[in-house]
Each structure stands twice: as C-alpha cells, then as structure tokens.
Amino acid sequence: YTPELEPQATWCPGCGDFGVLKALKGAAQELGKSPEEMLLTTGIGCSGKLNSYFDSYGFHTIHGRSLPVARAAKLANPGVEVIAAGGDGDGYGIGGNHFMHTARENHDMTYIVFNNEIFGLTKGQTSPTSPKGHKSKTQPHGSAKEPLRPLSLSLTSGSSYIARTAAVNPNQAKEIIVEAMEHDGFAHIDFLTQCPTWNKDARQYVPYIDVNESDDYDFDPTDRREAADMMAETEQALHEGKVLTGRFYVDNDRPSYGEEKRAIGEMPEEPLAERYFDDSYEWERSADLFLDKHK
Ligand code: SF4
Numbered sequence: 001y002t003p004e005l006e007p008q009a010t011w012c013p014g015c016g017d018f019g020v021l022k023a024l025k026g027a028a029q030e031l032g033k034s035p036e037e038m039l040l041t042t043g044i045g046c047s048g049k050l051n052s053y054f055d056s057y058g059f060h061t062i063h064g065r066s067l068p069v070a071r072a073a074k075l076a077n078p079g080v081e082v083i084a085a086g087g088d089g090d091g092y093g094i095g096g097n098h099f100m101h102t103a104r105e106n107h108d109m110t111y112i113v114f115n116n117e118i119f120g121l122t123k124g125q126t127s128p129t130s131p132k133g134h135k136s137k138t139q140p141h142g143s144a145k146e147p148l149r150p151l152s153l154s155l156t157s158g159s160s161y162i163a164r165t166a167a168v169n170p171n172q173a174k175e176i177i178v179e180a181m182e183h184d185g186f187a188h189i190d191f192l193t194q195c196p197t198w199n200k201d202a203r204q205y206v207p208y209i210d211v212n213e214s215d216d217y218d219f220d221p222t223d224r225r226e227a228a229d230m231m232a233e234t235e236q237a238l239h240e241g242k243v244l245t246g247r248f249y250v251d252n253d254r255p256s257y258g259e260e261k262r263a264i265g266e267m268p269e270e271p272l273a274e275r276y277f278d279d280s281y282e283w284e285r286s287a288d289l290f291l292d293k294h295k
Pocket of ligand 1: 010017198
C-alpha cells in the first residue's frame with residue numbers, strides 16, 4: 001500500500017498509517033457501512049489525521065481523549081458504529097487512564113492503537129512502548145525502562161476482544177477490524193505501524209507470525225488463562241524481535257456498558273440522541289431549564 005493510492009494523505013512515504021487506513025476502509029466496505037452510520041474519534045498525533053481521510057463522521061479530540069468522546073457518542077446513540085483511534089503515546093500514555101476504564105466498563109466500540117513505539121508527529125520522542133535501550137532525543141543514552149505491555153494491560157483492565165495486527169499485513173488487519181466492529185463490547189486492536197522517519201529500527205519490519213494460523217501455537221482465545229499466557233509470550237517475543245499477531249482474547253458473553261445500564265433502568269431504551277428532540281422529556285433540557293430559572 002503506497003501513498004500514491006491515497007493522494008490526499010500527508011503521512012510520510014512508507015508510513016504504517018496507510019496500512020491502517022486501507023484496512024479500516026476495507027472493513028467498512030466489507031460490512032457495508034455507509035459514512036453516516038459511523039463515527040471515528042481520534043487523538044493527537046500522526047494517527048489523528050485518520051479521520052481526515054476516512055469517510056465518516058469524525059471528531060479530532062485533544063491528546064489522549066478519543067475514548068471519552070467515543071463513549072459519550074455511543075451511549076447517546078447506540079446505533080452508530082463507533083471507532084476510536086490514536087497512537088501509542090496518545091492511548092497508552094496521555095490517555096492511559098481512559099484506556100483502562102473504557103476497557104473495564106466494556107464500552108461497545110473498536111479502539112485502534114497505532115503502535116509505532118515512539119511519538120511520531122513531535123519528531124520521535126520515547127513513548128510508553130519504546131523498547132528498553134531505544135535512543136531518541138528525549139532519551140539520548142537509551143530508554144532505561146521496560147516498555148508497557150499493551151495486550152496484558154488490556155486483558156487485566158477488562159477488554160472483551162483483544163488483537164494485535166500489523167500494517168505490513170493489511171489483509172489480516174482488515175479481518176481483525178471486521179471482527180472488532182462486529183463484537184459487542186470493547187474491542188482493542190494493538191496495530192503495529194512502522195515509522196520510517198523517526199524509528200528506523202522499528203521491529204515491525206520483522207516478518208510476522210499469525211498465532212491463530214501457526215502450528216507452533218496452540219491456545220484458546222476464549223480461555224482467559226490461556227490468552228494471558230499467549231499474550232505474555234507475545235510481548236516477550238516482540239522484545240526479542242519476533243512479531244506475533246492475531247486474535248488473543250474473545251469474550252462474547254459479557255454485556256457492554258450500555259446494555260448493562262439499560263437492563264437496570266439507568267439508561268432509557270430510546271437513544272438519548274433521539275429523545276433530545278422530543279419536548280416531553282424535560283430532564284434532557286436541564287441546561288435550558290437551569291438558564292431559564294436563573295436569568
Ligand atoms: Fe508516519 Fe512517522 Fe511520518 Fe508520522 S512521522 S507520518 S508516524 S512515518
């Protein structure tokens with residue numbers, strides 16, 4: 001996939017972000033989603049440009065805040081297909097708290113994290129997923145810390161679908177995004193994206209292995225313990241230069257946040273986005289009532 005196929009996109013030639021865009025477009029096409037049925041929220045970073053190139057409703061939020069905006073939109077209008085996206089710094093660093101709690105509450109959406117192991121837009125600083133020893137302008141002697149392990153963090157936080165794919169494999173990436181969009185609950189995709197401009201040593205160039213296809217790996221992604229072991233092995237393998245991808249965890253039984261809230265009567269069955277236009281529901285106009293009362 002090359003920039004020439006997306007003439008309007010301004011990512012650097014060879015950037016992995018093109019692979020995300022291609023896979024996301026392919027998934028939307030395969031599911032027959034029209035632009036007005038989807039919302040894409042993004043954070044700050046090169047990944048944040050995604051909604052400039054993807055034909056849907058879009059909301060380019062502030063740094064690390066694509067998830068809270070996506071949550072609010074999905075709760076107000078459950079019929080919308082909500083996709084949130086951001087980089088590893090945006091999602092696992094600045095927005096890390098939102099990541100944990102959106103996973104814990106199992107909000108129904110797809111979350112794509114462009115993981116290129118650095119901050120790209122701001123010119124290559126060390127990020128939460130930079131490998132130990134990685135040299136950058138902010139860590140010229142090499143990162144002293146072990147990187148964050150996003151798959152394991154996602155599982156312990158409560159995500160109900162967890163996968164890793166890579167921009168070098170857009171076909172697998174498309175299949176995984178399709179599954180994530182169809183999943184009812186929080187679907188987290190750690191999407192390995194090479195940054196040839198600022199992270200020339202990126203390990204994502206290494207040939208990937210699909211753990212669901214390879215005979216070398218035998219685990220059940222619906223078994224939490226087996227998934228946890230496979231994730232730990234996968235994250236250790238990446239540190240050693242071996243790229244394992246695939247679906248790591250799938251829980252189709254757990255209700256989403258919206259489903260639970262509606263089941264106990266804390267949220268109306270009728271979407272808030274539609275009720276707002278019905279004058280009989282005064283509480284939705286509480287701000288107007290407050291202003292009327294105090295004018
Ligand atoms: Fe892609 Fe890196 Fe260029 Fe950003 S700086 S567009 S992440 S190659």
